[in-house]
Amino acid sequence: xxxxxxxxxxxxxxxxxxxxxxxxxxxxxxxxxxxxxxxxxxxxxxxxxxxxxxxxxxxxxxxxxxxxxxxxxxxxxxxxxxxxxxxxxxxxxxxxxxxxxxxxxxxxxxxxxxxxxxxxxxxxxxxxxxxxxxxxxxxxxxxxxxxxxxxxxxxxxxxxxxxxxxxxxxxxxxxxxxxxxxxxxxxxxxxxxxxxxxxxxxxxxxxxxxxxxxxxxxxxxxxxxxxxxxxxxxxxxxxxxxxxxxxxxxxxxxxxxxxxxxxxxxxxxxxxxxxxxxxxxxxxxxxxxxxxxxxxxxxxxxxxxxxxxxxxxxxxxxxxxxxxxxxxxxxxxxxxxxxxxxxxxxxxxxxxxxxxxxxxxxxxxxxxxxxxxxxxxxxxxxxxxxxxxxxxxxxxxxxxxxxxxxxxxxxxxxx
Amino acid sequence: xxxxxxxxxxxxxxxxxxxxxxxxxxxxxxxxxxxxxxxxxxxxxxxxxxxxxxxxxxxxxxxxxxxxxxxxxxxxxxxxxxxxxxxxxxxxxxxxxxxxxxxxxxxxxxxxxxxxxxxxxxxxxxxxxxxxxxxxxxxxxxxxxxxxxxxxxxxxxxxxxxxxxxxxxxxxxxxxxxxxxxxxxxxxxxxxxxxxxxxxxxxxxxxxxxxxxxxxxxxxxxxxxxxxxxxxxxxxxxxxxxxxxxxxxxxxxxxxxxxxxxxxxxxxxx
Numbered sequence: 116x117x118x119x120x121x122x123x124x125x126x127x128x129x130x131x132x133x134x135x136x137x138x139x140x141x142x143x144x145x146x147x148x149x150x151x152x153x154x155x156x157x158x159x160x161x162x163x164x165x166x167x168x169x170x171x172x173x174x175x176x177x178x179x180x181x182x183x184x185x186x187x188x189x190x191x192x193x194x195x196x197x198x199x200x201x202x203x204x205x206x207x208x209x210x211x212x213x214x215x216x217x218x219x220x221x222x223x224x225x226x227x228x229x230x231x232x233x234x235x236x237x238x239x240x241x242x243x244x245x246x247x248x249x250x251x252x253x254x255x256x257x258x259x260x261x262x263x264x265x266x267x268x269x270x271x272x273x274x275x276x277x278x279x280x281x282x283x284x285x286x287x288x289x290x291x292x293x294x295x296x297x298x299x300x301x302x303x304x305x306x307x308x309x310x311x312x313x314x315x316x317x318x319x320x321x322x323x324x325x326x327x328x329x330x331x332x333x334x335x336x337x338x339x340x341x342x343x344x345x346x347x348x349x350x351x352x353x354x355x356x357x358x359x360x361x362x363x364x365x366x367x368x369x370x371x372x373x374x375x376x377x378x379x380x381x382x383x384x385x386x387x388x389x390x391x392x393x394x395x396x397x398x399x400x401x402x403x404x405x406x407x408x409x410x411x412x413x414x415x416x417x418x419x420x421x422x423x424x425x426x427x428x429x430x431x432x433x434x435x436x437x438x439x440x441x442x443x444x445x446x447x448x449x450x451x452x453x454x455x456x457x458x459x460x461x462x463x464x465x466x467x468x469x470x471x472x473x474x475x476x477x478x479x480x481x482x483x484x485x486x487x488x489x490x491x492x493x494x495x496x497x498x499x500x501x502x503x504x505x506x507x508x509x510x511x512x513x514x515x516x517x518x519x520x521x522x523x524x525x526x527x528x529x530x
Numbered sequence: 531x532x533x534x535x536x537x538x539x540x541x542x543x544x545x546x547x548x549x550x551x552x553x554x555x556x557x558x559x560x561x562x563x564x565x566x567x568x569x570x571x572x573x574x575x576x577x578x579x580x581x582x583x584x585x586x587x588x589x590x591x592x593x594x595x596x597x598x599x600x601x602x603x604x605x606x607x608x609x610x611x612x613x614x615x616x617x618x619x620x621x622x623x624x625x626x627x628x629x630x631x632x633x634x635x636x637x638x639x640x641x642x643x644x645x646x647x648x649x650x651x652x653x654x655x656x657x658x659x660x661x662x663x664x665x666x667x668x669x670x671x672x673x674x675x676x677x678x679x680x681x682x683x684x685x686x687x688x689x690x691x692x693x694x695x696x697x698x699x700x701x702x703x704x705x706x707x708x709x710x711x712x713x714x715x716x717x718x719x720x721x722x723x724x725x726x727x728x729x730x731x732x733x734x735x736x737x738x739x740x741x742x743x744x745x746x747x748x749x750x751x752x753x754x755x756x757x758x759x760x761x762x763x764x765x766x767x768x769x770x771x772x773x774x775x776x777x778x779x780x781x782x783x784x785x786x787x788x789x790x791x792x793x794x795x796x797x798x799x800x
Contacts, residue, residue: 485630
């Protein structure tokens with residue numbers, strides 16, 4: 116086998132990692148290199164995207180695999196054992212060097228390291244941990260580190276990973292348990308959720324003071340996340356959101372990522388290449404947001420979804436409003452925060468500003484426009500000091516009129 | 531008419547002293563001009579009267595925080611806008627919370643542009659390593675921010691690189707960190723001649739490899755990474771090629787259909 120140089124390895128092992136959607140560098144504990152010996156800081160805020168690739172996705176981290184050799188045969192994955200992609204493996208030192216040299220040039224906030232499964236789950240996890248440990252202990256690297264946790268590896272290795280990493284993730288990938296035997300025969304959801312449970316328990320413990328008042332060592336300060344593939348198995352949006360809702364509740368996840376199943380260069384006969392369902396993915400993120408920041412229950416979002424699939428024409432908040440007209444119009448001068456958050460087109464930030472403004476003056480329709488940018492979608496659903504929607508709220512064709520992009524009415528042909 | 535002379539484009543202390551004196555003297559905004567440096571003829575006016583010793587008024591909550599950010603914007607009317615807010619706060623002390631007010635909204639927009647510029651500077655500064663052999667590790671960047679945000683945002687880089695040396699040069703100001711202290715110097719007009727940095731090749735390889743052609747969406751890319759930044763981004767030179775080849779690469783993947791399992795997998799299943 117030809118010996119690959121570092122550039123060739125980088126090309127192979129970053130291409131192999133790009134189907135993982137997560138690239139967040141946010142919500143790590145704030146720290147800097149000022150009191151250290153090496154480089155690195157975490158802002159503690161929203162994170163920084165250092166570049167955007169032409170697919171519109173954020174590049175915050177050096178997202179690579181330690182190796183794309185893999186024993187598993189998950190049919191959706193470009194790195195499955197039966198794929199013919201070129202294979203490569205970094206040494207620990209190579210990953211460390213890439214991370215530090217990218218970091219010093221301000222290309223990245225840190226490292227997101229994952230790996231194919233080689234030899235065993237434990238061996239693979241040990242190798243991942245070794246990279247993070249070297250960065251932290253040998254180089255005093257204070258930047259962001261996201262490590263993949265290999266399901267089925269021992270709890271001691273998870274414990275070690277959490278000491279070095281800001282974030283840990285185990286990808287569930289498949290929304291439904293019954294899809295595993297066909298699509299990911301070496302995996303099962305029990306191992307995956309067990310690993311999440313292990314991480315969750317350690318995060319909870321690390322946030323409590325002990326009886327003596329001491330703080331336990333930090334553990335995965337930016338929490339854990341996971342990813343689900345959208346459109347590879349037969350799962351409906353309702354299935355996907357049910358899985359997400361359960362994971363948020365049971366394991367305190369920070370984020371669930373939804374990744375539209377994307378054509379890969381070397382696809383399996385079981386799962387041929389198709390164009391990725393990007394709008395569906397977008398609607399799932401919107402629904403996820405409604406559950407986490409807008410006080411929506413999952414059942415409310417999926418109650419009116421035909422066959423458990425979200426409306427692709429309307430965003431899920433507007434779809435809910437159209438299906439629940441009796442809850443509107445909402446008087447923006449008197450309604451509580453919870454009700455304001457239900458108004459289509461009004462985001463969390465605008466609601467919070469609205470609450471401050473209305474203490475000082477009566478809110479008009481123009482005011483609402485200045486707060487939210489546009490009142491077009493909002494008008495049928497709100498009462499302001501100078502506007503009442505009257506019968507508009509209940510118009511039958513309201514959904515059609517508010518569809519985005521606006522669908523031009525089709526002229527009936529006479530012939 | 532009155533005129534306040536400010537020492538430089540982001541002279542916060544000068545604006546504050548001038549605005550304070552004007553307001554104590556009850557001089558409305560429409561009788562004031564703000565100028566950076568000595569007046570060059572046209573709009574000469576009297577300096578605002580010195581306020582009596584001990585005179586003062588409570589600072590409207592939130593206004594000075596807002597002003598310190600807005601003043602970094604390149605909008606030529608920013609000083610006038612800020613004094614108008616201070617003036618109107620006599621009647622409405624909590625004016626800056628009325629986000630629906632046109633003046634407040636304008637100031638909030640300018641503030642958002644400044645914050646965006648700080649954030650994008652943190653994102654898009656690209657360092658090159660420039661030290662000679664045996665010299666301490668040193669990095670240099672040239673950057674052109676849309677607003678005058680270098681001094682406000684440079685702490686981010688010190689936090690990251692406190693144990694290295696670096697300089698960031700911009701047309702407005704330059705910042706230099708020597709491992710212990712930060713020094714600000716006047717801006718420079720043109721980017722310095724710098725040798726290539728071999729790591730830029732690695733970065734372009736990475737940037738091209740993490741791009742997924744099946745998800746091509748250049749509008750979202752340019753929305754977050756506006757073209758005005760591209761000329762100082764080493765990765766920008768590969769964007770066009772990635773965009774134009776994306777459709778063909780995706781079609782090929784969809785058309786190709788499934789492949790024969792690898793030899794490795796066939797061995798395994800025997």
